[in-house]
Amino acid sequence: MTVTSDPGFSRSEMMIVAAARALEGQHVCFVGVGLPNIAVNLAQRTVAPSLEMVYEAGVFGARPSRLPLSIGDPTIVTGSTAVVSMLELFGYYLQGGLIDVGFLGAAQIDRFGNINTTVIGDYEHPRTRLPGSGGACEIAINARQVFVIMRQSKRSFVESIDFRTSPGNLGGAEQAERIRREGGWLGRGPSIVVTDLGIYRFDDDGEMRLDSLHPGATLDGVRETIGWEIRVADSLAATPPPSAGELRLVREELDPGGVYTR
Amino acid sequence: MTAPKVASMRDAIADLVRDGDTVAIEGFTHLIGFSAGHEIIRQRRRDLTLARLTPDLVYDQMIAGGVASKLIFSWLGNPGVGGLGAIRRRIEGEIRDQPLALEEYSHFGMVGRYTAGAMNLPFFPLRSYFETDLPVANPLIRPVESPYSDERIYAVPPLKPDVAIVHAQRASAAGDTQVWGLLGCQKEVAFAADRVIVVVEELVEDEVVRSDPNRTIIPGLIVDAVVLEPWGAHPSYVQGAYDRDNRFYLDWDPITRDEDAIQAWLEEWVYGVADRAEYMAKLGAERMASLRPSAAAPSGSVDYGAYR
Numbered sequence: 001m002t003v004t005s006d007p008g009f010s011r012s013e014m015m016i017v018a019a020a021r022a023l024e025g026q027h028v029c030f031v032g033v034g035l036p037n038i039a040v041n042l043a044q045r046t047v048a049p050s051l052e053m054v055y056e057a058g059v060f061g062a063r064p065s066r067l068p069l070s071i072g073d074p075t076i077v078t079g080s081t082a083v084v085s086m087l088e089l090f091g092y093y094l095q096g097g098l099i100d101v102g103f104l105g106a107a108q109i110d111r112f113g114n115i116n117t118t119v120i121g122d123y124e125h126p127r128t129r130l131p132g133s134g135g136a137c138e139i140a141i142n143a144r145q146v147f148v149i150m151r152q153s154k155r156s157f158v159e160s161i162d163f164r165t166s167p168g169n170l171g172g173a174e175q176a177e178r179i180r181r182e183g184g185w186l187g188r189g190p191s192i193v194v195t196d197l198g199i200y201r202f203d204d205d206g207e208m209r210l211d212s213l214h215p216g217a218t219l220d221g222v223r224e225t226i227g228w229e230i231r232v233a234d235s236l237a238a239t240p241p242p243s244a245g246e247l248r249l250v251r252e253e254l255d256p257g258g259v260y261t262r
Numbered sequence: 263m264t265a266p267k268v269a270s271m272r273d274a275i276a277d278l279v280r281d282g283d284t285v286a287i288e289g290f291t292h293l294i295g296f297s298a299g300h301e302i303i304r305q306r307r308r309d310l311t312l313a314r315l316t317p318d319l320v321y322d323q324m325i326a327g328g329v330a331s332k333l334i335f336s337w338l339g340n341p342g343v344g345g346l347g348a349i350r351r352r353i354e355g356e357i358r359d360q361p362l363a364l365e366e367y368s369h370f371g372m373v374g375r376y377t378a379g380a381m382n383l384p385f386f387p388l389r390s391y392f393e394t395d396l397p398v399a400n401p402l403i404r405p406v407e408s409p410y411s412d413e414r415i416y417a418v419p420p421l422k423p424d425v426a427i428v429h430a431q432r433a434s435a436a437g438d439t440q441v442w443g444l445l446g447c448q449k450e451v452a453f454a455a456d457r458v459i460v461v462v463e464e465l466v467e468d469e470v471v472r473s474d475p476n477r478t479i480i481p482g483l484i485v486d487a488v489v490l491e492p493w494g495a496h497p498s499y500v501q502g503a504y505d506r507d508n509r510f511y512l513d514w515d516p517i518t519r520d521e522d523a524i525q526a527w528l529e530e531w532v533y534g535v536a537d538r539a540e541y542m543a544k545l546g547a548e549r550m551a552s553l554r555p556s557a558a559a560p561s562g563s564v565d566y567g568a569y570r
Contacts, residue, residue, distance in 0.1 A: 033337075033341070056369060057290050057291055057292070057444045057446070058290070058444050058445055058446065059444070069341075069342045069506055069508050069511075070291060070341035070342035071291070071341065072290055072291020072292055072341065072444055073291065073499075073506065074292070074443060074499055074501050074502075074505060074506075074555075076444075077443045077444060077501055078501075078559050079559075083442075083443065083444065083445065084445070085445045085446075085447070085449060085450070086290060086315075086369065086373045086445070086446055086447055087373050087374075087377055087447070087450060090369065090370040090373055090388075091370075094370075095370075095388070095389050118366075118395070118396075118399075123395070123398075123399050125355065126353065126354060127354070128354070129338070129345075129349075129350050129353045129354055131337050131338050131339040132335070132336060132337050132338055132366055132368075133336060133337065133366075133367075133368040133369070133396065134316075134336060134337035134368065134369050135368060135369040135370065136368070137368040137370075137390050137391060137394055137396060138368055138369070138370045138388070138389070138390035141389060141390055141392055142389060142390075163395050163399075164393070164394050164395045165394060165395070165396070166394065167392060167393040167394055170393055179392070179393060183392055183413075183414075184389075184413060185389070185392065186389075259342075
């Protein structure tokens with residue numbers, strides 16, 4: 001990779017902006033813990049102003065005046081449409097089928113979009129204990145579709161995940177479609193993965209395919225950070241760089257401390 | 263209206279929390295009963311099973327304090343910041359003389375467990391866990407067949423804690439408890455538990471409760487003790503009263519990475535103070551003032567009407 005001049009934005013900023021843009025046209029989004037929080041809040045301030053943000057803490061229609069510090073924060077309550085118990089949130093809103101997009105983060109993902117957020121290594125004797133499911137498992141099953149945002153590396157994009165916390169396209173599209181249909185799952189699974197290098201969608205085999213490269217990223221760089229032979233779209237797109245407006249919102253309004261963009 | 267149940271935190275914990283109990287201090291990011299957790303550490307309870315969706319800093323502190331031998335949970339972390347070192351060291355085997363058993367679910371699974379406990383049901387059915395490793399890791403997550411179709415979904419068992427500790431904005435002396443803002447599972451865990459301790463920012467007259475009955479989530483009927491302890495949820499938040507002390511959550515990260523640092527913290531902030539009032543005095547008025555909401559945002563009032 002040749003070193004080019006400073007593009008004026010970080011790879012994390014590009015990732016967050018690209019993830020936010022993916023929500024254009026979406027109506028109801030379940031906001032997962034971590035990076036989804038800033039991406040979805042940016043979307044509400046840009047491409048999807050009428051987006052209904054749903055937080056597992058028990059909020060429908062959040063209108064946070066600052067970026068929530070985590071997925072529970074007094075700012076997601078003040079001015080929201082509804083505050084409900086977690087039983088109602090998971091029971092009526094998620095399992096009842098009202099969520100268009102579940103936006104998740106991940107520690108490990110495989111080529112079929114199955115996600116691990118539980119352990120690295122063996123479950124009983126883990127090398128690294130991760131947070132666990134939280135609501136991710138049921139979001140992956142019940143949200144109509146799943147978007148994923150995560151930084152990519154050989155450790156996170158792996159041939160085989162150490163623990164399946166949240167199901168994606170299982171062993172491939174054919175199996176996933178059959179099991180989801182026969183099991184009466186509402187969700188059709190993952191549809192987009194946004195990383196710090198590019199945007200991936202899932203092909204007819206249910207396998208991740210690079211669709212767009214971010215500015216500054218190269219195909220070689222992508223391949224070096226994925227633990228399997230990644231499929232690449234015939235017409236590989238170039239992700240438009242963040243606009244000045246998007247960068248201003250991220251830097252000045254949402255994350256002035258650089259928590260997500262460092 | 264039942265008899266007054268107002269107690270000090272020291273007496274409530276001494277009377278109602280026993281070695282070997284299953285204890286649930288709930289509150290989903292909001293209304294987390296830190297002061298109750300600290301009192302349990304101070305009274306050196308042992309062999310507790312701690313239940314909570316998000317173990318959070320309070321359980322990291324309690325587990326570092328040696329009170330627990332088992333954890334029932336669904337998401338383990340310092341929300342928005344990082345990990346919980348005291349818990350991780352006991353899971354990852356770095357500390358071997360204080361093993362911590364785990365029983366792990368998803369959020370909906372934990373909510374369902376409390377709900378089944380509260381409703382006296384043998385299980386709670388839910389559409390989760392399909393094609394995941396969670397039922398393998400926890401064999402108490404089991405498939406169940408619908409009696410009305412050939413559908414197979416998963417079930418989780420009821421959870422009936424010996425003690426539930428719920429922080430709230432206000433309650434009457436009889437224990438009628440009102441909450442606004444995020445509700446978490448405060449209601450479900452209280453109805454599921456055998457004994458209930460309510461910790462409040464404000465003790466109010468019965469007529470205040472009766473003026474707005476829709477806001478009551480827990481009736482005094484199921485409450486054993488009411489503890490008046492303003493700022494008892496710090497460093498978590500109480501809607502309308504104080505914000506999350508994010509500096510505390512950030513400062514916890516280097517402390518939790520080092521077992522000696524966490525033990526020193528417990529010495530200074532738990533064993534070294536008599537109660538929450540002393541803890542808050544030590545934290546200081548300036549820090550407290552910085553956590554107040556920037557402006558008031560009162561609800562509009564509704565008219566319940568009078569009928570005769």
